[in-house]
Amino acid sequence: MQYPSAVPDTGPAPDADPFPGLVGFTAALRAAGVPMTTDRVAAFTEALDTLDVTSRTQTYWAGRLTLCSDPDDIRRYDAAFAAWFDPAQGPRSPAPGDRPPPPPTLRSLMPARDRGAESGEDEEEDDSPVVRATATGAEVLRTRDLGELGPLEREHLRRLLALLRPDPPTRASRRRGPSRHGSPDPRRTLRAALRNEGEIGALYRRAPTRRPRKVVLLIDVSGSMEPYADALLRFAHVVVRRSPRSTEVFTLGTRLTRVTRELRQRDAERALREASRAIPDWSGGTRLGEAVQAFVDRWGQRGAARRAVVVVFSDGWERGEPDLLGRQVQRLSRLAHKVVWVNPHAGKEGYAPVQGGIVAVLPHLDQLLAGHSLETLERLLAVMRDA
Template sequence: MTGADLPDTPRLWENIAHFARALRVAGLPAGPGQVVRAVEAVQAAGFTERADFYYTLQACFTNRPEHRAVFAQAFRLYWRDPRFLEHMMSLLLPAMRGVAEEHHARPGERRAAQALLEGVERRPPDMPPPPEVREIEASRTWSARERLKTLDFEQMTGEEQARALRMLKTLRLPVPPVLGRRTVPQLAGRLPDWRTTARASLRQGGEIRRFACRDRCRRPLDLVVLCDISGSMSSYARMVLHFVHAVASRPGPGWGKVQAFTFGTRLTNITRQMHARDADAALAAAGAEARDWDGGTRIASAIREFNRKWSRRVLAGGAVVVLITDGLDRDLPDILSREVERLRLSCRHLVWINPLLRWEGFAPKARGIKAILPHVDSFRPGHNLRAIEDLAHAIGQPRDAGVHARMMTLL
């Protein structure tokens, strides 16, 4: 991909059209208009540098932050890797373990491979005949739905992501209402109502015939979600925001107001955008509002801004706060620890969802994780549907701390 002049043959334009067709299959809005714009942009930008060619096509074929991961993998496989077909076959076909080092697909790589191999006949690899084994009927032991619940978000194909989004739309977080400070009249209440009793006795000449009672009223809890949309969380941001939209549009019994915030290098309130009926429209509006998508991470600065500007507004009634981040921060750990501690003292329950817990050997070694961990009530993973479903139980049961106690022993 070098040379100062564009080739005279139309082979390059055919490749761009085929590349756009693969992006469209992978879920990107790459139509004929984008193909024409890409050809004109390549003609105007030239064909000298690979980076210029990459960013020219990216500007033409992507219009959302979540499209960049799929585009990057599709571009690498189609334009840069000379053995991309064998590489993509290895992602979609069974292989023998132990022959070579096992390859783990990068974010968006399976979707790109599935799109580029659409219509290609897949021949299974040659394997030695298997030894005789006893066959056991186990077709009903593991359904596709259960497998999808345990599949990592960043390893999902386009079809699996669509099915996961449909499941997220039906997700609810029911929690029991809590006792408020105010009291209401009750026939069998636990608190005496002396004022009402005295007023009623005046109508009977000062004779008390019945004691009036009151009891504390029950009120729904408010939910506040703080979601990290930095580069290290970009693979999970789309799924997490779909989950936030499902909770915000229909929060379920026991919830009052649902507030949603995103942060990367700055804090953004997307509560109004999350209350839209259509999930795609809500995410598009949230992406336009949050301009720091897929950028750096400044968790301490974002939480400090939340504590200063929004804490008294949204946490006055003792709301439950769900913090969704990997804890990889650029700010000083002392500032982060102080701001998270203040956040914990302002809310009723602080739940930390960290996708890094998907790794079996995870340990709290990063400075940001060490600063946040001592101040949260619950520490849980959030890399698949099963983990998000378990979040409902964690919020409804304040004593369920997840893996918090085990991680505190590793500090």
């Protein structure tokens, strides 16, 4: 196979944004059978920030060294790379004995004194500082406040949110399944004995299985939460798509609105459009107490919140009575397995829970978390998984 190191470097124009093509390339690799994780994609983008993203050779080796973890992945990676970056040529089968040349960028990335020592040549000492590591755009964006992002940064954030792969929380089920440890399984043991002419050759065992735990997301879409509402709904879309049968999403404002059906659609943009049409009080007032009461009365007591992980996204600004909100969250805590309140302002320096709504609900919460950045949302996924 003709590897990219032997092909002239061709790539997008210097002024073009290469990120959409790189994200599409990782999606093509996933479709080709190469396992894609958030860590590998982040390492891929970090490598390209260090190298020249317009160079086809450096792009090839950056992806091969960060996205491939198995010998079989290399064959799939080569085919996908050829098909994606050179559609007219298409993938070709490697010739017998054809071996890839070493990455040409490894030597160019070495400091000058190390290259001289390797070749045995004496070179003049270079006193210029050597940059060992640089922060990638994706890494910086993970810690930025979601309410302060510009249009291009929000577009980048949408792609990063789409790469999240949350692990849904689970709970013990009453059903029992095969296991190496646990109580004896008489039925399987006797069936095996009947197949062996009545001789018991092995003692089979069983143990309780795990099933998904219900998750309820209550998102405040009032005026004070408008800078965060779009990102939070996209986060909810990722969670719903991961566990559509065990996840419910509601919006809180002047009324309660269920948007689970809209967010179950595969396409994120279409799901957000449908959800925005279904929300009549977007960027309106805040009546958290009445909205939470409506959820507990109509949905929570009927099973939606029983033994569920309930996550409330709100800054706690309440126009109604804070005592009403406190009583309803107390009712909710009695039904739910865990109640987590996510406040976008909780992660900012100098924050103190002095808002009337936060003060009223704080005694009834299991955790109060920050939710102002992508990093804090990833931490929330870990809290939900460990619940």
